[in-house]
Amino acid sequence: MSEMEIIAQTVLLSLTVAALYAAVASGLTLEFGVTRIVNFAHGEFVMLGAFTTYFLYTKFGVPPLIGMIVAALAMGALSYLVFRGFLCRVIKQDEHNQILATLGLSILLLNLAIIWWSPDARSMNAPQLLPTLRFGGITIPGNNVLLLVVGGLLYAALSAFMNLTRYGVQLRLASDDPELAVYSGIDVDSMFALSFVIGGMTAGLAGGLVAETLYVQPSIGVDFVVRAFAIVALGGLGSIPGALLGAALLSEAEGLTSTFAPHGGSWGYGVAFLALVIVLLIRPTGLFGREMRS
């Protein structure tokens, strides 16, 4: 492969990874935008979604694509229960307690997964769902194409929901100005719950993608949520288009350093945080974040 082809391949592969990152980050940023709660447990929903897809496939032979959808629905339902049973009680409390509550949930779910399923990584060994693409010297494996397709569909669905449906408009109003939303007769509490249901569904679907294309392990939640934090902070907490752009920036930065920088492979999410720190120094509310209301 020529130098140009290596660069092109790296850029393209990173772009497919960006679709996965964006799927994780968009749910996180939606939950935050509406409820102002930073859900540190979002990654654990991704992890549980991955395990759902994994067990459905390995134990019951459910095709991964169906497994992903089941995972999305299951995580949406679980998110709803968690919100109604637990998080809605801290929503009126100090930010301090909200951060602690979701962190506690994250630690709890992570360790339950470790107890139930051991901390080891396992692979689903599912066949690739889409054919590998080749143009010239550039190869894009089918799994990466899958990330791009499913991630793209998810993003399109989410945008359509937010912009075209009644609930989406209500969600956006509840996010922009909850007081005005209340006066307009919107049931803000339901909107809060809805944002968690959608956030949980995106996390479950993203988890299914992870199970199909990477590996399944209790700690993947942390891996992804850490990157999602960097992404939403880059794009501005609460902004879904910002999450998409942040995901693209981050995955390109990661892909290019791991291919071209010396010892690039060991950088991992070091890149994410380098980028994050620089952005936060220049703009404390992220690249596209609005001034935060108190």
Next chain:
Amino acid sequence: MRSWGARIAIYLLVLAVGGGVAYVNEPFWVQLLIGILISVILSLAWDILSRTGQVSLGSAAFFGIGAYATGLLAPETGTMLAWIGAIVICAAVAVLLGFLTLRLRKMYFAIATLGLTLSLQVCVLLFSDWTGGSGGMMPPLLMDGDPQWQLVAITGFVLLAVVLSDYFLSSRVRPALFMLRTNPGLAAASGVPVVRTRVLVFTVSGILAGIAGACYGGLYGYVVPTDVFTLNWSVLPLAIVILGGMDTTLGPLLGAFLLRALEEVARYYIGGVGYQVVYGAVIILFVLLMPGGIVGLIRGLRAEVAA
């Protein structure tokens, strides 16, 4: 603020427990207490910082810097100077970060400090010629590796942390910190030097966490990056402080002992991995049901008795 009597009672209790166990010198209890006391130092460091409204996930970063800085400096300077150097390095990093994170609001602060921890782990691996990479490195032994005297030294550091914590709860400083937490604008308008106070508190907290890390590294004189720059050390103080009671000195002390007891119970029933499930359960239950922690419960009971 508690009376001088209550404060001195805590100091004496710390001395009595630390000194007593060191005097009896039963290896099992010495090791157990050393572990608990290191987490007390780390938790007090976290609590002091949280009083200004900054929820930090960066305890592990300073913990690791403390362990690694003593290890890097000791071959050049000797143990004593290495410890002083490590404290200076922790202070310098904290001052720098204190200024950098000054403008960050709560969630952004938590995320940025989380990032700091993870980035440092990457740095240790990247500069492996210097840090030993994943193979780890050898910080100087604390008290030449004699557990009895290690316990005495660590008890001394706990006392330092307790005194500092009490200072930040004294009637002169406490209102300024809590005002910074609830309403920074009002704090500035009331004449609280916002920048100076925030950076000072961040620095004190960073130094204490660094000391905890240096103690930990000095126990066996060997650390690996996954041992110190791990989120466990950022999460542990959270669970301890919530359990014991935030914004108090006694809370982290009680919380550390109780969490360790819960951990042992969980380890007995669950086995090696996953015992941290108790951290999560403790945090959730206490945030929901008893936001004041044990100390809050005791205060509530006392108020009821008095009424």
